[in-house]
Amino acid sequence: xxxxxxxxxxxLFGQLLVxxxxxxxxxxxxxxxxxxxxxxxxxxxxxxxxxxxxxxxxWMALNYMGINYWAALLFVPLAVGFLGILMERFLLRPIANxxxxxxxxxxxxxxxxxxxxxxxxxxxxxxxxxxxxxLKGGNRLxxxxxxxxxxxxxxxxxxxxxxxxxxxEKTKLGAYLRAGTENxxxxxxxxxxxxxxxxxxxxFGVGLAGFAGxxxxxxxxxxxxxxxxxxxxxxxxxxxxxxxxxxGAILTGLGMGVVEGLTKYFYPEASTTVxxxxxxxxxxxxxxxxxxxxx
Amino acid sequence: MKISKSAVALVALGLVAPFVLYPVFVxxxxxxxxxxxxxxxLLGYVGLLSFGHAAFLGTGGYITGYMMMEAGLTPExxxxxxxxxxxxxxAVYGKLAVKREGIYFAMVTLALAQLAFFVYLQAPxxxxxxxMQGVPRGHLFGLIDLSDNMNMYYFVFAIFLFxxxxxxxxxxxxxxxxxxxxxxxxxxxxxxxxxVNDYKWAAFVISSALAGLAGSTKTLVxxxxxxxxxxxxxxxxxxxxxxxxxxxxxFGPIVGAGAVVTIxxxxxxxxxxxxxxxxxxxxxxICVLAFRSGIVGEFQKFMKKxxx
Numbered sequence: 001x002x003x004x005x006x007x008x009x010x011x012l013f014g015q016l017l018v019x020x021x022x023x024x025x026x027x028x029x030x031x032x033x034x035x036x037x038x039x040x041x042x043x044x045x046x047x048x049x050x051x052x053x054x055x056x057x058x059w060m061a062l063n064y065m066g067i068n069y070w071a072a073l074l075f076v077p078l079a080v081g082f083l084g085i086l087m088e089r090f091l092l093r094p095i096a097n098x099x100x101x102x103x104x105x106x107x108x109x110x111x112x113x114x115x116x117x118x119x120x121x122x123x124x125x126x127x128x129x130x131x132x133x134x135l136k137g138g139n140r141l142x143x144x145x146x147x148x149x150x151x152x153x154x155x156x157x158x159x160x161x162x163x164x165x166x167x168x169e170k171t172k173l174g175a176y177l178r179a180g181t182e183n184x185x186x187x188x189x190x191x192x193x194x195x196x197x198x199x200x201x202x203x204f205g206v207g208l209a210g211f212a213g214x215x216x217x218x219x220x221x222x223x224x225x226x227x228x229x230x231x232x233x234x235x236x237x238x239x240x241x242x243x244x245x246x247x248g249a250i251l252t253g254l255g256m257g258v259v260e261g262l263t264k265y266f267y268p269e270a271s272t273t274v275x276x277x278x279x280x281x282x283x284x285x286x287x288x289x290x291x292x293x294x295x
Numbered sequence: 296m297k298i299s300k301s302a303v304a305l306v307a308l309g310l311v312a313p314f315v316l317y318p319v320f321v322x323x324x325x326x327x328x329x330x331x332x333x334x335x336x337l338l339g340y341v342g343l344l345s346f347g348h349a350a351f352l353g354t355g356g357y358i359t360g361y362m363m364m365e366a367g368l369t370p371e372x373x374x375x376x377x378x379x380x381x382x383x384x385x386a387v388y389g390k391l392a393v394k395r396e397g398i399y400f401a402m403v404t405l406a407l408a409q410l411a412f413f414v415y416l417q418a419p420x421x422x423x424x425x426x427m428q429g430v431p432r433g434h435l436f437g438l439i440d441l442s443d444n445m446n447m448y449y450f451v452f453a454i455f456l457f458x459x460x461x462x463x464x465x466x467x468x469x470x471x472x473x474x475x476x477x478x479x480x481x482x483x484x485x486x487x488x489x490x491v492n493d494y495k496w497a498a499f500v501i502s503s504a505l506a507g508l509a510g511s512t513k514t515l516v517x518x519x520x521x522x523x524x525x526x527x528x529x530x531x532x533x534x535x536x537x538x539x540x541x542x543x544x545x546f547g548p549i550v551g552a553g554a555v556v557t558i559x560x561x562x563x564x565x566x567x568x569x570x571x572x573x574x575x576x577x578x579x580x581i582c583v584l585a586f587r588s589g590i591v592g593e594f595q596k597f598m599k600k601x602x603x
Contacts, residue, residue: 043398095583101344102583104398105538108531109579116572232527236406239399269417276410280391283403287394 012265013144019261020254021150021219024157025051025212027253029234030241031161032208034249035168038181039201042092042100043238045107047209048231049114054080054213055222056118059129069132073214080210081203088202093195111228118224126221153215160211161250168246177201236279242289252290301546305459309452318448319516324556325455326513331536331548332462333505338534339543340466341498342478346401346530347408350388351381351503353415353525355510360427360520361420370433370441374454374511381507382500384411389499393492405527412525426521430514447516454512458505463545465501474498535575538582541589550590 029047036044044050057076061067067075087110095102131149138147168174179187180197188194213227220226234253241252256275264271282289312321330352337343359377362368368376392403415421422428432441441447465471476484477491485491514520523529532555540551555575562571582589588596 037398041398043402091580091584098587100398101401102587104344104401105534106580106583108534109576109583112531112572112576112579114576116570116574116576120569120573228527232405232409235402236409239395239402239406272413272417273410276406276413279403279406280410283391283394 009143015261015265016258017144017146017150017261018264019258021153021257022260023254023257024153025216025230025253026234026237026257027161027250028157028208028212028215029230030237030249030253031164031246032205032212033234033238034243034246035164035177035208036202036205037243038246039177039184039198040088040092040096040103042103042107043235044202044206045104045231046087046111046114047107047206048227048229048234049111050080050084050206050227051209051213051216051230052118052224052227053083053114054210055129055217055220055226056122056213057210058214058217059127059222062129069214069218073211076214077207077211080213081207084206085199085203087206088199092202093199111231115224115228122224124224126223126226129217129222131218149218153219156215157212160208164208165246165250233275236275238289239279240275240282240289242292244289245291248289248291305546305549306456309456313445313448318444320556320560322448322451322516323513324553325451326509326516327533327536327556328549328552329455329458329512330506330509331533331540331552332459333502333509334533335537335542335544335548336462336465336505337498337502338537339547340471340478341474341495343495343499344401344534345392345404345499345502346527346534347388347392347404347406347411348503348506348533349525349527349529350408350411351385351506352510352513352529352533353520353522354384354411355381355507356514356520356524357415357421357427358507359511360430360514363430363433363515364427365420368433369437370435370450370515373433374508374515377511377514378504378508381510382504385500385503385507386496389496389503393495393499405530408525408530409527412522412527415522415525421520421522424522426519426523427514428519430518430520432515432518441515451512451516454508458508459549461501461505465498466545470494470497532575535579535582537589539578539586539589541591541593541595544589544591544595547589547591554590 029051033044033047036042054076057079058069058072061072061076062069091106091110092103095106135149135152138145138150140146168177176187176192176197180194184194216226237252237256238249240256241248243249256278259278260271260274263274270277286292309325330348334345334348337345355377357377358380359373362373362376363370388404388407391407392400395403416423432447434440435446435450439446439450441450466474473484473489473494476487477489477494481491510524513524536551536555537548538551539554540549541547558574558578559571562568562574567574586593
């Protein structure tokens with residue numbers, strides 16, 4: 001049972017699981033980027049740093065205030081989202097009419113500040129965050145061992161992604177958001193408070209990064225550079241998927257995680273580069289991205 | 296007229312500098328100034344924000360280091376190889392990157408540069424995390440001993456002037472005018488019959504070759520090629536240098552490089568060393584919010600307002 005056609009199934013499924021978990025984080029982060037891009041037309045370079053911030057907030061809440069994982073899962077995204085709202089209102093809005101490249105550079109600067117600050121405070125070696133009591137242990141499936149916390153990551157991120165997709169594609173609020181993406185001036189003329197929607201959207205997109213950060217704290221080491229390493233991969237994923245669709249961002253994120261996991265099993269040397277290689281292939285064959293709309 | 300006066304001042308400054316300042320420091324500034332000038336050719340004159348220029352700096356450095364250490368080439372040939380390799384990488388990366396515009400262009404170049412970074416991290420010849428150490432400076436044309444800092448300095452200065460001249464020639468050529476037209480109004484440039492992507496690509500190759508030249512020279516100066524040069528932090532630093540000095544100005548990148556290298560040298564010596572990234576980030580934010588024309592740009596505005 002353990003091998004099939006010379007393939008070690010235990011190892012294969014193990015790497016697939018790791019891939020799905022990475023993919024869950026890719027999906028959450030690229031979903032946040034896509035939502036922000038849709039309305040603000042900017043790429044938030046600080047998304048990775050805010051994901052890192054989410055993980056650190058969870059760690060600080062537990063160690064300084066005794067706030068447990070479940071409470072952190074609720075409050076940290078709100079806190080990170082609130083920071084995002086401040087960021088949009090006081091830093092990004094004043095330059096909203098300038099070239100969008102300036103917004104990119106601004107968020108890059110913020111990412112440097114956040115990463116530098118946490119490196120200074122906590123060093124670069126990384127902290128550990130215990131898996132919550134309720135999710136310890138795991139189940140032995142016929143083909144693999146599935147730790148409970150890992151199953152929870154995949155489940156929770158799929159629920160959050162699907163919920164976000166539903167909210168944007170099927171609800172009234174989502175309709176405003178999509179209308180704002182198409183034509184903000186016209187929407188404003190209908191008496192809808194566009195700047196408020198922009199601010200809340202940014203807060204929500206950033207909050208998703210905070211949520212991902214809390215989820216990641218128990219599986220990855222909580223370290224200042226956890227965000228930047230992740231973000232560059234997520235950028236490649238965004239290029240692969242194209243930012244035209246919310247569903248596309250989610251699917252590409254999960255899919256690329258799986259591709260990475262498979263590569264780790266079959267050809268480990270290429271596991272860090274495979275997503276970039278896929279990006280090159282997509283650029284050559286379908287430059288707008290798999291789900292991209294623009295030419 | 297004004298430009299040529301400034302250029303004379305630049306040359307004079309460069310000739311005297313090693314007698315006033317520590318030569319290795321000035322060489323470091325010159326290498327980064329060349330790197331920033333190369334980058335500015337793309338951002339300032341074509342409007343393309345590359346977030347992956349570290350790949351070319353790193354490639355230039357590694358290939359030159361390898362050629363000097365393993366093949367025993369003379370410095371000028373080593374630098375030629377490094378520059379050529381960076382140009383070749385730039386030709387491939389540029390072809391891919393010009394397929395996308397604006398923010399996507401930045402993301403594509405960043406991702407491609409990260410690909411190069413991981414390759415250099417794993418490839419056996421680069422020495423991984425340790426880098427390539429003890430690269431010999433060698434004898435220029437087999438004659439002039441470059442291990443002497445003064446000889447090395449004037450060699451570096453000559454390279455810098457050459458790179459600076461290339462950038463200037465490019466900007467002021469008919470080719471450069473078309474690049475500016477693309478920056479200002481791309482649809483119009485297309486409607487005039489220019490194959491915009493080919494022009495962008497050509498500018499990208501020139502820029503990456505010069506970035507590689509800067510990296511090659513830097514490797515000789517410090518006798519070291521390391522992953523730092525290929526890291527995305529380096530790509531960010533060159534953006535900062537150009538932004539701080541003034542993008543789209545001829546002398547801005549030089550001023551910006553001088554300022555950033557000075558700040559870094561100053562900070563890394565003192566107890567503020569831990570704050571280096573925070574301070575760099577703060578400069579970024581301040582530049583974007585309040586100082587978008589950069590030092591040279593603001594200076595030019597000031598001169599225009601008061602003296603003409």
